Amino acid sequence: MGGNSRRHYDVAIVGAGIVGLAHAVAASRRGLSVVVLDRAAGILGASIRNFGHLCLTGQDGLAREYGEESRELWLALAAEAGFWLRETGTVVVAQAEDETSVLEEFRDLRGPDDIVLLDAGQVRERVPVAADRIHSGAWLPRDLQVDPREAAGAIARRLRAGGVDFHFTTTVLGVERGRVHTARGPFIADTVIVAVNHDVDQLFPVIAETHGIQRCGLDMLLVDAELDGPLSSPLFTGWSLVRYAGFTRTASAAALRARLLAEHPDLAALDLNQMYTQRPDGGLIIGDTHYRGDGIEPFQGEPAFDALLALARDLFGVSDLRVRERWQGVYASAPQDFLVASPLPDVRVVSVTTGIGMTTGLGLAERVVDELYSSTSAQRLSEPTTSLSAR
Structure with a gap:
């Protein structure tokens, strides 16, 4: 719990994950008073359980727009908050001719x-x-x-130093116009932004049902490996080329998907994205699988980890991968990429529903806060879910 006794703010943000923090960044940059409320003891969710990869290039449509805007904000935040950031791009390794075809067609686009x-x-x-x-x-x-x-915590510390109040271990019980009810009493705010990732259904179940939000679980590992040199950038494979919308727009992607499914039905059943990043301490992040439902069981099957490790050994040509950590991530999944709903005047429910919150959240938040506060903004958010009601 934060020590500040203040209870009236311009903006109250429910959720201290990267999307909630992004809205705090956007609001504080406009000189607004901000409080962030979260039921956890710290930032423990999807925002710290991912690759740390800001996959701007592979996006398409609105996600690409938000990603490009996020890029400049990430660069500025890294300088302001002092966290590690690499501008090394992403390397894609094509292991077959049809993967090369996707890359060539993507280059033409x-x-x-x-x-x-x-x-x-x-x-x-x-x-x-x-x-x-x-x-x-x-x-x-x-x-x-x-x-x-490191990144989410560093952003939160920077926001706190700039006057944003944080109240952790503060469960939100309900939201109405101008007021957030919590287990620690009410907070008054002119605007309320709810950014609770997959837990939209806990506060606004009808919005979650209408939007088709489910929980997506994933399996990931951190390993120590004697690679033949450092991994100088995030690494994509052919499985990544059939996952991100920018690549799947190519005509060649359908043939690649069909081939991967026919040759590797076991991996396709895991809904695999075979990719890798290397942390500053040298640890190699390996992932990831995907499975969806209204609730995600905590039990992680060892065959999924076996498959991820076998693929890494084969790709890097190493036999010794020493597992340091395994974990389960959970994020919101829905048919559309973004949820921006207005259940009440001056209340917005926001979620990135494709696991690209790190990539797009900062740009999305700029649009949401601008729509709420910019008197010169002539255009409202165009995302079709903005009209959803919480009835």
Whole structure:
């Protein structure tokens, strides 16, 4: 619980994950008084359980717009808050001709500013992938990387130093216009923003049901490995090319998906995204699988971890991967990428519903806060879910 006894703010934000913090950043930059409320003892959810990969290039449509706006804000925040950030882009390793075709078609769609095609030797110069596993590859120069275990906490500390109040271990019981009811009493606010990721159904169940929000669980590991050199950037594989909307727009992606499904039905059943990042301490983050439901059981099957480790051994050509940690992530999943609902005047319910909150949240928050507070903004949010009601 924060020590400040103040109870009236311009903006009350429910949820201290990266999307909630993003709204606090946007509001505080506009000179508004802000309080952040969260039922946990600290930032413990999806915001610290991910790759730390800001996958800007692979997005499409509104997600791409939010991602591009987020990029500049991430760069500014890293400088202000002093957390680790790499501008090394993303390397994609193509292990087959159809994966190369997707990359070539994506280059034709986006151009050289977004993607630089690499031959096998150039891929090997950038990442320590086994030479016999490389057909070709690409470099996505605009992507960024942070350490998720550091970044969210550093942003929260920077906000606190700038006057934002935080109240952790403060369960929100209900929201009405101008007031947030908590287990520690009410907080008064001109505007309330609810950013509780997959727990929308705890406060606004009809919005969650109407939007089709489920929980998406995932399996990830942190390992120590003697790679043949550092992993200089996040690393994508063919499985990533059939996951992100920017790549799936290509005509070649459908054939690649069909081939992967036919050759690896066991991996497809895991809804795999085979990708890797390396933390500043050298630990290699490996992931990830995906499974969805209204509730996610805490029991993680060992076969999923076995598959992730086997793929990493094969790709990097190493036999010794020493598992340091395993964990389960949970985030909101829905047919649309974003939920921005207005259940009451001056109340917004916001969630990123495709697991790209780190990538897009800062840009999304700018739009939401601008729509609420900018007197010169002539255009309201165009996201179709803004009209959803909590009735």
